[in-house]
Amino acid sequence: MQLIHCPWCGPREEVEFHYGGQAGVAYPERPAELSDQDWAEYVFYRDNPKGTFAERWSHSAGCRRWFDAVRDTHTYRFLSTTKPRPKEVRV
Amino acid sequence: MTTNPPGADLPEHPDFLWRNPEPKKTYDVVIVGGGGHGLATAHYLAKNHGITNVAVLEKGWLAGGNMARNTTLIRSNYLWDESAAIYEHSLKLWEGLEDDLGYPILFSQRGVLNLAHTEQDIRDSVRRVEANKLNGIDAEWLEPDEVKRICPIINTSEDIRYPVQGATYQARAGIAKHDYVAWGFARRADEAGIDLIQDCEVLGFTVDGDRVTGVRTSRGDIGCGTVALCAAGHTSVLLDHLGVRAPLQSHPLQALVSELLEPVHPTIVMSNAVHVYVSQAHKGELVMGAGVDAYNGYGQRGAFHIIERQMAAAVELFPVFARAHLLRSWAGIVDVTPDASPIIGHTPYENVFVNAGWGTGGFKATPGIGWCYAHTIAHGEPHPYVAPFSLGRFTTGALVDEHGAAAVAH
Ligand SMILES: Cc1cc2nc3c(=O)[nH]c(=O)nc-3n(C[C@H](O)[C@H](O)[C@H](O)COP(=O)(O)OP(=O)(O)OC[C@H]3O[C@@H](n4cnc5c(N)ncnc54)[C@H](O)[C@@H]3O)c2cc1C
Ligand SMILES: [Zn+2]
Numbered sequence: 001m002q003l004i005h006c007p008w009c010g011p012r013e014e015v016e017f018h019y020g021g022q023a024g025v026a027y028p029e030r031p032a033e034l035s036d037q038d039w040a041e042y043v044f045y046r047d048n049p050k051g052t053f054a055e056r057w058s059h060s061a062g063c064r065r066w067f068d069a070v071r072d073t074h075t076y077r078f079l080s081t082t083k084p085r086p087k088e089v090r091v
Numbered sequence: 092m093t094t095n096p097p098g099a100d101l102p103e104h105p106d107f108l109w110r111n112p113e114p115k116k117t118y119d120v121v122i123v124g125g126g127g128h129g130l131a132t133a134h135y136l137a138k139n140h141g142i143t144n145v146a147v148l149e150k151g152w153l154a155g156g157n158m159a160r161n162t163t164l165i166r167s168n169y170l171w172d173e174s175a176a177i178y179e180h181s182l183k184l185w186e187g188l189e190d191d192l193g194y195p196i197l198f199s200q201r202g203v204l205n206l207a208h209t210e211q212d213i214r215d216s217v218r219r220v221e222a223n224k225l226n227g228i229d230a231e232w233l234e235p236d237e238v239k240r241i242c243p244i245i246n247t248s249e250d251i252r253y254p255v256q257g258a259t260y261q262a263r264a265g266i267a268k269h270d271y272v273a274w275g276f277a278r279r280a281d282e283a284g285i286d287l288i289q290d291c292e293v294l295g296f297t298v299d300g301d302r303v304t305g306v307r308t309s310r311g312d313i314g315c316g317t318v319a320l321c322a323a324g325h326t327s328v329l330l331d332h333l334g335v336r337a338p339l340q341s342h343p344l345q346a347l348v349s350e351l352l353e354p355v356h357p358t359i360v361m362s363n364a365v366h367v368y369v370s371q372a373h374k375g376e377l378v379m380g381a382g383v384d385a386y387n388g389y390g391q392r393g394a395f396h397i398i399e400r401q402m403a404a405a406v407e408l409f410p411v412f413a414r415a416h417l418l419r420s421w422a423g424i425v426d427v428t429p430d431a432s433p434i435i436g437h438t439p440y441e442n443v444f445v446n447a448g449w450g451t452g453g454f455k456a457t458p459g460i461g462w463c464y465a466h467t468i469a470h471g472e473p474h475p476y477v478a479p480f481s482l483g484r485f486t487t488g489a490l491v492d493e494h495g496a497a498a499v500a501h
Contacts, residue, residue, distance in 0.1 A: 001395050015396050019385040021340075040486040044338040044429045048327035050389045073341075073387045 002076070006059040007067050007083045020056035022046045023068045050074055057081070101373060102195040108274060109153075109281035114288050117314030118146045120468055121306055122321055123293045123329060125149025126158040127269070127454060128446055129321035130276035130287075131461020132468070134192075137283035139462070140469035145285045148308060150292035154273030157323050158454070160391075160423035162346050162380045164359055164370065165455040166203050166264035168223050168230055170496040173479040174432065175226040180476055181459025182263060188458055194275035196267045197373055203264035203359040204238060204245075206408075208253040212364060215495055216259045223261070231260045242358050244411050251407050253365050264359060266370050272457060293322075295332045301441050303333070318443045319468050324389065324424030326447035335438055337445065338485050339426045342383040343393035344451050347420035351375035355411060365404035377415060379405060383425060383451060393422040425450050430490040431497040435460070435477040436467065444468060445482065452497050 003011040028034055028042055047053065053073050058066045070079040120136060122129045125147045136142040149155075165185055167178035189196050207216045216232060223230035235247045238258045247255045277287055288310070295307040296318070305314040322329055324341045352375050361368035366381045381401035384393040398420055406413050428434060428448040433456075435446050446464050449456060463474035473481065484490055 014394060021387075036486045040338075041336070044485045045336050046338070046340060048340050048387060048426075049331070050325070050328050050341075053387060055386075071386070074389050076386070076388055076390055 002078075004057065004069075004078060005081045006062060006065075007081055008063045008065055009059060012059065012062055016059060016061040018058045018060040020058055020066065023054040023056045052079060100197070105194075105278075107278075109277050109287055112286045112288065114146060114148075114291065114308070114310055114313050115286065117305075118286070119144040119316040120319060121145075121313060121315040121317070122147045122319045123306065124156070124321035124323065124325075125153045125277075125287060125289065126156045126321060126323055127154060127273055127276070127457040128323070128449075128460055128464070129319075130154065130273055130280060131457050132319060132321060132446075132464045133280035133285045133287075133461075134276045134283075135461045135465035136468065137280060137285060139465055142465075142469055143284045145280075146313065147280070147285065147287045148291045148293055148306070148313070149287070149289045150309070152289050153277055153287060154270065157423040157425060158269055158273050160346065160421055161269060161454045162368070162370070162378050163266045163269045163454055164203065164264070164361075164368070165198075165267060166261050166359075167228050167455070168203070168205070168219060168259060168261045168264070168496065169493055170219050170222050171491050171493060172226060173491045174493050174496070175223065175228055177459050177463065177476045177480075178456060179226065179228050180462070181456050184458035184462060185265075185267065185455075186263075188272075188275070192275035192279055194271065194278060196271045196275055198265055198267040199373070200263050200265035201358050201370075202241065202260060202262045203361065204233070204242060204258040204260055206238070206258045206360065206362040206364070207256045208362065208364040209256065213256055216257065219496060220259050229261055229263050231262075233258050233260050242356065242360055244355055244409050245360060246408055246410055255408075266359065266372070268373065269454065276461070293329060298333070298440070301439065303440050303443050316442065317468055318440075319464065320443070320445045320447065321464075323447065323449065323453070324426045326426055326445065330438075330445070333438070333440060333443065335440070337434060337447065337482060338429050339434070339448055340387055341389055341424050341426050342386070343388045343390065343422040344380070344383045344425045345393040345397055345420060345422045346378065346380040347398060348372070348376040348378050348418050349412075349415040350418050352377065352415060356409075360408070362404065362408065365408065367401045367404040367408065369405060369409070376418065377412065383427065384422075389424055391422050391424060427451070429485070431493045432491040433460075433480050434482050435464065436473040436481040438482065450497070
């Protein structure tokens with residue numbers, strides 16, 4: 001079991017966390033214009049690299065907040081964990 | 092069940108396994124990945140289609156990936172017609188495989204119990220039994236006392252956290268000796284003149300428009316007419332070289348064995364709800380597994396808390412296991428898809444085929460997929476049994492959602 005660094009609570013045991021898959025998959029900006037293939041990509045397709053991967057994790061048995069992590073899928077080592085960046089404000 | 096002492100029925104190893112050839116400059120078919128699926132495909136390419144100018148390229152040693160790491164459960168009690176067709180085709184081939192390969196594989200049809208623990212489990216299980224029967228697959232619904240009769244060591248008390256409310260039973264399900272299965276296919280392919288090339292990692296491809304003309308390997312470039320991917324958990328890595336995306340996620344899946352015990356466990360028991368499944372191997376080890384580790388991984392190891400949870404479930408269901416010692420544990424890397432069904436068939440490259448996404452349950456499919464994939468390669472069109480499993484189904488929405496019958500349980 002490894003320690004995962006929650007950006008709010010600090011290092012906690014892995015069992016307190018929930019895995020949320022790839023980070024940064026944004027909801028389509030213009031959904032009405034999406035082709036079937038675009039929808040398939042949005043709903044079903046995720047990256048699956050052997051190496052560094054940007055992921056979402058939730059500290060589900062702690063502060064219950066989501067955060068972003070960069071992890072090596074080969075060694076399983078966490079390279080960084082960060083609070084989610086606030087959305088850009090559009091004008 | 093045999094009355095021989097455990098291990099007494101293990102056959103002697105043969106004195107010859109297969110050649111270890113140097114790669115040729117070019118082949119009609121290059122199969123990437125020398126696991127069970129790659130080897131079975133090679134065998135049926137030769138046997139059913141007379142195609143023998145074939146190489147199987149394996150980055151490690153033959154069948155050292157998931158083929159060597161799986162818990163060898165074989166069954167065909169899947170819910171949907173598409174899955175029932177391919178898994179039942181495979182089970183029928185298992186039933187004659189020893190003769191076909193001329194090699195012992197210790198296929199033991201000892202039956203499988205899939206436990207139900209809740210009202211909803213019961214409804215889902217009975218539905219699956221009826222669906223199986225409609226597809227000509229042997230299936231029964233059993234009450235707890237009948238479960239106890241088939242597997243006396245199981246705890247059917249009503250006082251446990253998730254009492255056993257009954258089970259589905261497929262009597263023709265079983266286990267086989269996975270290494271022997273691989274070696275049997277390898278020997279047959281080798282005899283037919285197919286080159287099995289170990290220590291040969293595919294690192295990339297040479298591409299000409301929408302065709303692949305060769306593979307780049309750790310042992311040099313090899314030209315090819317057709318490329319057939321059989322790389323299980325590493326398929327995404329290979330597809331990345333081609334710029335092709337597929338909805339696959341690679342996860343560690345762990346298993347473990349106990350020390351050798353007297354024959355105590357006559358069948359296979361699986362429980363999706365409490366996350367454990369177990370059978371007793373020919374020599375006497377209890378072989379156990381559970382679900383995948385949640386995160387993506389390629390490390391061929393997993394987290395200890397998964398094993399702890401699985402053991403807690405096992406000891407509650409089988410109190411006698413409390414005295415067994417864990418001998419060793421390990422993980423393989425399995426590739427899971429959004430609908431828990433495999434991806435087989437065309438890719439955007441005209442002469443590259445994909446066979447992947449079998450996740451936690453592809454061992455049982457080994458002969459069946461070898462048969463259908465060989466047909467697909469030989470004809471350039473998917474065999475009818477695999478046609479529903481195209482990459483295109485994620486765009487059309489024609490998913491084969493087998494989470495109920497496939498995910499977790501193997
Ligand atoms: C712990 C565990 C338990 C399981 N239990 C069951 C079960 O009880 N029943 C069941 O039906 N299924 C089970 N499975 C699933 C089953 O093992 C797999 O679905 C099946 O083995 C996949 O097909 P394969 O045999 O060809 O894969 P593998 O044996 O993994 O073959 C793929 C091969 O490709 C090679 N390769 C990868 N990349 C490259 C490259 N770039 N170049 C060359 N070679 C490459 C790998 O080294 C590997 O040997 C289990 C899996 C695991 C890990
Ligand atoms: Zn926290």
